[in-house]
Amino acid sequence: MRIHLFILVVFLVVSAAHPTRADEAQSRRPFGGKEHAIPGKIEAEHYDEGKPGEAYHDVDEKNHGANYRGVTQVDIEKRDDASGGHGVGWTKAGEWVTYSVVVKESGNYDVKFVLSAPSKGGVIHLDFNGKDATGPIAVPNTGSFQTLGSVVKKKVPLKAGEYVMKMVMDANGKSGYVADIDSIEFLPAAPASAQ
Numbered sequence: 663m664r665i666h667l668f669i670l671v672v673f674l675v676v677s678a679a680h681p682t683r684a685d686e687a688q689s690r691r692p693f694g695g696k697e698h699a700i701p702g703k704i705e706a707e708h709y710d711e712g713k714p715g716e717a718y719h720d721v722d723e724k725n726h727g728a729n730y731r732g733v734t735q736v737d738i739e740k741r742d743d744a745s746g747g748h749g750v751g752w753t754k755a756g757e758w759v760t761y762s763v764v765v766k767e768s769g770n771y772d773v774k775f776v777l778s779a780p781s782k783g784g785v786i787h788l789d790f791n792g793k794d795a796t797g798p799i800a801v802p803n804t805g806s807f808q809t810l811g812s813v814v815k816k817k818v819p820l821k822a823g824e825y826v827m828k829m830v831m832d833a834n835g836k837s838g839y840v841a842d843i844d845s846i847e848f849l850p851a852a853p854a855s856a857q
Contacts, residue, residue, distance in 0.1 A: 690716040690826075692762035697824065700765045701850055705746035706829070706843040707731070707738050709759035718759045726752045743810055744844040745776070751807070753840040755784065757831045763790075764824050770817040770851040776844040778804045778811060784840030785833040788818075790825045798832060801841040810844055817851045 690712035698704045707730060710717040720735035728740040730748050736759060739751035750759065773788070773796060783801025787794055796815045804811030831840040 689713050690760065690762075697762045697764045698827075700763050700820065700848040701771065703745070703845050703847040704761055704763070705748070705845050706750040706759070707736075707746060707748040708761070709736065709750075709829075710762055710826075716760075718757075720757050721754045739842060741808075741842075741844075743808075746845070749777075749842055749844040751839075751842040753784075753831045753843065755831050755834045755840060757840075758828050761827045761829070762824070763827045765820045765822050767850075768820065768822045770819050771848045772851045773815045773818050774812055774847040774849065775799065775801075775814075776810055776812050776847070777801060777841040778807050778809055778844075779835050779837060779839075779841045780804075780806045781836040783835035783837075784831065786840060786843075787830050787832060788846075789828040789830060790820065792826075792828075795820065795827075801835060807837075807842050820848075 690710050692698070693708040693711055698708070714720065714735055718736050720737070723735050725734055726737040728738050728748060730738045730740070736750060737752035739749050740747065741749055775786070777783070779801050781803050783803065785798045785800055787798055788796045796818050799813060799815050802811055802813050829846065834840055
């Protein structure tokens with residue numbers, strides 16, 4: 663009896679010291695505990711909560727912007743013209759942020775990015791559960807980082823369900839950064855007959 667109890671205690675101690683893959687996966691969770699709905703608007707700064715390498719990847723450890731999310735490596739900027747009062751800035755190629763999303767209905771969606779770049783911007787794309795959903799999206803020149811503009815990727819096919827959406831920074835623009843990003847909005851695409 664004592665031997666079995668000892669083995670059980672050792673197993674529990676070892677299990678606690680070495681979390682399972684399921685425990686590790688749970689460290690990334692939706693911002694505010696709620697998935698973003700598609701169709702709908704997603705504020706760029708409302709990326710998933712969790713550790714670096716799971717909820718996001720940033721090329722340096724310092725947050726160069728506002729203390730909006732507490733300790734984070736993602737560079738969050740405060741800006742009055744942003745729809746949520748903040749955005750993600752100082753973005754560099756190789757960085758990414760994840761968003762837990764639920765697609766309500768299967769169909770084609772127009773994806774609108776509200777962002778800024780002072781010259782020819784960089785390139786971004788969206789993954790859904792690790793698969794490229796949009797292909798490369800070139801960031802337009804909006805005149806400055808202080809001037810928001812937009813770019814729309816039309817007719818992105820999505821199936822209903824829950825996903826981890828990853829916004830990936832693929833290439834820097836002429837400024838040395840990809841873009842400042844305010845929001846991502848998903849709108850049902852108009853049927854071909856209506857265009």
